[in-house]
Every structure is written in structure tokens, then in C-alpha cells.
Amino acid sequence: MSEYDCEDILLVEDNPTDIELTMRAFRKNNLANPVIVAEDGSAALDYLFCRGDYAGRNPACLPKVILLDLKLPKVDGLEVLKVIKGEERLRMTPVVVLTSSREEQDIVASYHLGVNSYIVKPINFDKFVDAVCQLGLYWLVLNQCPR
Amino acid sequence: MTIATRLKLNILVSAAVVLIMSLAFAAAFVLQYRASERVGFSDALSSGMYDLNLLTEYFIKYPEERPKQQWNIQYESLMEVLGDASRESGHGFLDQRMAQGLQDMNVLFQELARSYERPAGARPDDPVVKARQEQLGDLIILKLREIAGITERISFESTRDIRDTSRSIAVLFTVLALVLLLLAIRFSLRMKEVITEPITRLKEGTEIVRGGDLDHRIPVAVWDELGQLTDSFNGMTDHLKATTVSRNELMAEVAERKAAEEALRRQAALIDLSPDGILVRKLDGTITFWNRGAEELYGWAKAEAVGKLADELLHTRFPEDVEFVIRQLRRTGRWTGELVHRTRDGLDIIVQSFWMAQYDRSGDISEILESNVDITERKAAESEIRRFNTELEGLVEERTAELERANRELESFSYSVSHDLRAPLRAIEGFSRILEEDYQGSLDDEGRRVLSVIVDNTRNMSKLIDDLLAFSRVGRYELKHSPLDMNAMVRAVLDEVVPAGDRGRISLAVHPLLGAKGDPALIRQVWINLLSNAVKFSSKKEHPRIEVGSRETDGAVLYCVKDNGAGFDMAYGSKLFGVFQRLHSVKEFEGTGVGLAITQRIVTRHGGRIWAEAEPGQGATFFFTLPADGAGKG
Numbered sequence: 074m075s076e077y078d079c080e081d082i083l084l085v086e087d088n089p090t091d092i093e094l095t096m097r098a099f100r101k102n103n104l105a106n107p108v109i110v111a112e113d114g115s116a117a118l119d120y121l122f123c124r125g126d127y128a129g130r131n132p133a134c135l136p137k138v139i140l141l142d143l144k145l146p147k148v149d150g151l152e153v154l155k156v157i158k159g160e161e162r163l164r165m166t167p168v169v170v171l172t173s174s175r176e177e178q179d180i181v182a183s184y185h186l187g188v189n190s191y192i193v194k195p196i197n198f199d200k201f202v203d204a205v206c207q208l209g210l211y212w213l214v215l216n217q218c219p220r
Numbered sequence: 221m222t223i224a225t226r227l228k229l230n231i232l233v234s235a236a237v238v239l240i241m242s243l244a245f246a247a248a249f250v251l252q253y254r255a256s257e258r259v260g261f262s263d264a265l266s267s268g269m270y271d272l273n274l275l276t277e278y279f280i281k282y283p284e285e286r287p288k289q290q291w292n293i294q295y296e297s298l299m300e301v302l303g304d305a306s307r308e309s310g311h312g313f314l315d316q317r318m319a320q321g322l323q324d325m326n327v328l329f330q331e332l333a334r335s336y337e338r339p340a341g342a343r344p345d346d347p348v349v350k351a352r353q354e355q356l357g358d359l360i361i362l363k364l365r366e367i368a369g370i371t372e373r374i375s376f377e378s379t380r381d382i383r384d385t386s387r388s389i390a391v392l393f394t395v396l397a398l399v400l401l402l403l404a405i406r407f408s409l410r411m412k413e414v415i416t417e418p419i420t421r422l423k424e425g426t427e428i429v430r431g432g433d434l435d436h437r438i439p440v441a442v443w444d445e446l447g448q449l450t451d452s453f454n455g456m457t458d459h460l461k462a463t464t465v466s467r468n469e470l471m472a473e474v475a476e477r478k479a480a481e482e483a484l485r486r487q488a489a490l491i492d493l494s495p496d497g498i499l500v501r502k503l504d505g506t507i508t509f510w511n512r513g514a515e516e517l518y519g520w521a522k523a524e525a526v527g528k529l530a531d532e533l534l535h536t537r538f539p540e541d542v543e544f545v546i547r548q549l550r551r552t553g554r555w556t557g558e559l560v561h562r563t564r565d566g567l568d569i570i571v572q573s574f575w576m577a578q579y580d581r582s583g584d585i586s587e588i589l590e591s592n593v594d595i596t597e598r599k600a601a602e603s604e605i606r607r608f609n610t611e612l613e614g615l616v617e618e619r620t621a622e623l624e625r626a627n628r629e630l631e632s633f634s635y636s637v638s639h640d641l642r643a644p645l646r647a648i649e650g651f652s653r654i655l656e657e658d659y660q661g662s663l664d665d666e667g668r669r670v671l672s673v674i675v676d677n678t679r680n681m682s683k684l685i686d687d688l689l690a691f692s693r694v695g696r697y698e699l700k701h702s703p704l705d706m707n708a709m710v711r712a713v714l715d716e717v718v719p720a721g722d723r724g725r726i727s728l729a730v731h732p733l734l735g736a737k738g739d740p741a742l743i744r745q746v747w748i749n750l751l752s753n754a755v756k757f758s759s760k761k762e763h764p765r766i767e768v769g770s771r772e773t774d775g776a777v778l779y780c781v782k783d784n785g786a787g788f789d790m791a792y793g794s795k796l797f798g799v800f801q802r803l804h805s806v807k808e809f810e811g812t813g814v815g816l817a818i819t820q821r822i823v824t825r826h827g828g829r830i831w832a833e834a835e836p837g838q839g840a841t842f843f844f845t846l847p848a849d850g851a852g853k854g
Contacts, residue, residue, distance in 0.1 A: 088647075090647035090650070094647070094650040094651075097650075174635070175689065177693070194646060195646075196642060198649050201646065201650065
């Protein structure tokens, strides 16, 4: 159980361009925290529950923040959110929805399930970078989670 | 005192008078009789005295036995007559004197007679005797004369008595006749007063009453038979008056009833004119009236139908129990419903039937007026319409389902748009930036220009997508109605949409605005769109001017936003509110052409209307209506 096994950020995102842009934004903001990317909801849950591809992972090692897209293959984002917030062990982990959808219904549903933050990905790259920067700064540096 | 009593009294008085007169008559008769008896008696005395006188003279001449006996007999007879007369009374004093005289004479005569019966020894020519005898003879004659005088006196008195009696009787009768006459006059006068005058008054009264004055009453003076008769007559007049009044009322009622009957006949004739089948039935169903409409409707003539049982004749089929129909009639006096009747031709027809109850004096239903309208065709048409409606409903449901499906598709479309179209845009934008940042040195000016065009268009597209999504959201948004304070809202929106640098340049004229009812967020969006448009399209004027006002119109409130900006050609007015429709180039005025489409959608969803009037270069005025908030001017 090395320190390396513990990623600070779980990025659940299926769009490779968005993954790349997000990683680039992290880099541009000098956020060097380790990031694990799950490309669908199912993979995200496998990671969190240490099963499937992540069966050998240390269950005690949880990310500091989960960035969750809503529109995902297999298990969608809201479903993932629901499972996380329904699980005693995972409930404390902050979940930030990072999505293209401005739809009211998505926002309401997310907050209803207990999301910690809801951020619409700006199309403008500068704004996108800015948003990711603030997000990382807040959740990884400023925010204090119960240990 | 009644007349009968009066008459009785009169009869009694008359009887008393007659009785008195009879008694007086009898008394007169008795007196007369007595007087005549005394006259007869005095005559008898006179003749007896005359005979005794003759016998005395005869005896003096011939003093023999036989004249002496005759004298004695005559004397006895006279004494007897005198005794009888004395017993009858009358002239007692004279009778006594006469009887005394006679007795004295008898004594004298007996002495004389004895003087002649001389004893044998005496001489017949003795002078003493002879002188005595002569003396006695004279004395007797004297006595006779005295007695004759008394007799004369008696006879005279008797005659006088008769005369006196006759006079008394005459006087008595005269007095009685006078009394009777007075009584008769008094009686007739009283009768006139008691009978004739009341009768005259009664007669006059009856004449007046006969003349028609039923209010005339005859005064009752005395409560006798005539008084009673008068009273009875007055009573009769009262009664007659009452009878006359009631008779007049009766006549009026009869006339009224006749008029009513006439009206009824006319109405019946009118009912005959009605095209509806009208019949009157008793409670047991017997038909008593059948109009021409019924004849035409059912084919049965009046004569055939009247007297029959309606429901048997028409094979009535009720929609509910007949008992229920009758119960409702009793309760409310009417019933209406649809009946199935069979005509004479055996055809079943559906009628709309109105029943109205007629009550008798005891409040029971006496007859029922039944009016039937043939609705067979209408029912057929109705069922046709119902069928159409059902079909239509099915169609509507189908269409609704289609629409709902389309709506769902639209929703998923807009969801996809918001997700899926944004992501590639973000990629284009992001990677253009990466290119710009990482490969700055490899690009010449043209390359950098091309890259900036890519980035600009990405932004435009992003804006278009956002607006489109906003537009579709308005359609799905659930309205929350509340009263709106338009003055505050417009002030806030103007603060937001008028650039700080232009505040001094733009002249704003916001009139006090009426309140309305609507969704605050959406109506705010309307103001944002219209006012920002006004600011935008007037921005190129030297003195931009924006005016906001409102007024009431037909239960709604009309708002207007007027600017003196670019305006537009009314020929393209119809395109104004279409999605992505623009009347100006992006170069002139930026925008996506979704704002007015959203505005129209919001106003329409509130039940309002929006339109615009404009002239190119002169400015535009936008009008929209909203339902009033019901609280009057706000």
C-alpha cells in the first residue's frame, strides 16, 4: 500500500478531448496532484469499490475530490453520484459535477442526490482553464475534509 | 200597543157601549112598561070608582041586598087592584090615601047598609034613621068624589111618568149616540195615525225601493204590526241589497268566467297551431285533449285519441319508472325527459317530452299537459356527432401522444445539443488555443488570422446554442403567476441594460406603469430583451430616446417600449418574432435573432399578444399585453 496508490483526483470523463483539455488546465495551473481517469461510470464505480480492473486497490485510499461528467456510457453520472452518496464509506468524498449541461433538471437532480458543486464547462478555453484552476484550488487546497 | 190589541180594545169598548145601550133600553122599556101599567091601573081604578059610584047611588035608591053585595064585591075588587098597585109601588102616598078613603067609605057604606037592616021592631020611616041615612049617603058621595080626585091624580101622575120616562130615554139615547159618535171619530183618527200613515209611508218606501234605491230605509215609529212589517220590509230590503250585490258579483264572475272560457277556447285554438304534439291526460292516462300537432306527429285523429289511454295508444317507453315520473310531478309540478312513442304507422320516434301538472281545488293533480317534440332526427344527428367526437377524441389523443413524443424528442434533442454540441465546440476552441499557445512561432500572420476566425465562430456558435436552449426552455418552463410591480422591475432592468457610459446620453422617459400578473422571472426577461433591443438599436443615434408606458385595454394591460433607433421596414414585420430571424446584419447590430422569439413565446404563454410598429431610421415601438392583476392601477 504505497503512497502512489492514492490518487487525489478521480476524473470521470468519456470525451478524450475534454480529458486532455482538463489535464492541460491542471498543468497550466501547476496542480501536480495525481489524477486517475475513469472513462465511464462503471469504471469509476469499479475504482471506488476496488473491484474489476481495480480489484487489488487499497479500499482505504480515497480521492480528495471526484470530478464527474453526467453524460457517460454504461452507467451515467447521476447514477454514479447516487451510488457514491448512498454508500457510507464514500459519502464524505466531495463530488463536483463538471459537465456541458446547463439544464435545470440536471442541476436540480444533482443537488438532490447530494452533489457538492456543479460547474458548467465553459466553451471558451481561457474560461475553462480558469474554472479548473479555481476548482482545484478550492477542493484540493482550501477545502478541509474529515479524516 | 199593537193594532190587534187596539182592535180588541175597540171591540171591548164597543161591546160595553152596546151593553150599556141595551141595559138603558131595557131600563127604559121597564120604566115605560111600569108607567103604562100604572096608567092601566089608574084607568081600572077610575072605572072601578065609577062603577062603585053608580052602585052606591043605586043602593041609596034601592037599599036592597043585591046591590049591597054587588057594592061589596066591587069594593073588594077595587081594594085588590089597589093592593096590586101598591105592591107594584109608584105612588105609595096616593095609594095609601086612596085605600084610606076607600076604607072610610066602606065603613060609611056598611053603616048605611046596617041602617037598612032594621030589626023587625024598628020603623022604617024613622026620621032619625032617615036623616042618618041621608047624611051617610052624602058622606059616601063626598068620599067617592075625594077618591075620584085621588084617582085623577094617580092617572095624571102616571101619564106624567110616562112622558118623563120617554124624555129620559130620549136624552139617554141621544147622549149614548153622541158618545158612540165621539168614540167612532176618535177611533178613526187613531186608526189613521196608527195604520193609514204607516201604510202610506210603507207604500212610499216600497215605491222607492222598487225604484232601485236599495239603501232607502223606512222609519219605524211604533213597534206594532206595521212597525214589524216595516222592519221586516227593511230587513227584506237589506237582504235584497245583499242578494243584489252578490248577484252583481255573480254576474261579474259569470262574465269573467265567460271571458276566461273564451280565452281558453282561443288558447286551445292557439295550442292547435303549435307544431308540437300537445295532449292533456288525466292521472290515469286517459287523453282529454289532442291538438293538431299531435295528430300530425302520431297520425291519430283527435276523435280517435281522446278517451284512450295515452301510454297504450303511443306504446310509451319511459326512461325511468312511471311511478318516479308521477312522484316528481306531484313534488315539483313538472317533469321533462325523452320518451319513445309509436306512431299509427308503427314507427318508433323519440320525443322530448315536457309534462306540467294541473291541480284541482284540493291540491291533487287533475290533469297533465304533455308537450312532445320529435327529436328523432336530432338524436340521430347527436349520436353521429358523438361518434365524430369519439373519433375526434381518439384522433386528438393520437395527436397529443405524437406531440408528446415530439416534445420528448425535442427535449432529448436540446439535451443532446447542450451536451454533445458543446463538447466538440469546446474541443475546437480549446485546441485552437493550444495551437495558438504552443505553435506561436510556426504560424505566420495569415495563419493566426485564420485561427482567430475559427475561435470567433466557435464563440458565435456557442452563443447560438445557448440562446436556442434558452428559447426551448421557455416553452417547457412552468409559469409561476404573481402580481408584478412593473415600475420597480423596469427600473432594475434599465439599470442593467443601459451601459454606464451611455446613461447621460440616452434620454429615458418611463411613465408610471400599471401592474399585471405573470411569472416575474420570465416577464423580467421580456423587459430585458425589449429594453436592451431599444438601447442597442438606438445606440447609433446622436440623441437616443427610449420611452416606456402602459394603459388598460379590455381587461388586460398594454405596455409599450418606444425608441428612436434604426427601426425596420414593416414589410418584414412578420419575420420579426421568428427564431434566428434578423432584420439587421450582424455587422450593424450583433445578436442571434432569438431574443424576440423568446419574448414572443413568454408573452404568448401569459395569454398576451406582442406586436411592433416601426419605420426604417425613425425607430420602433413594441407593444405587448398581459392580464391585469385585478387590483386596478398599480
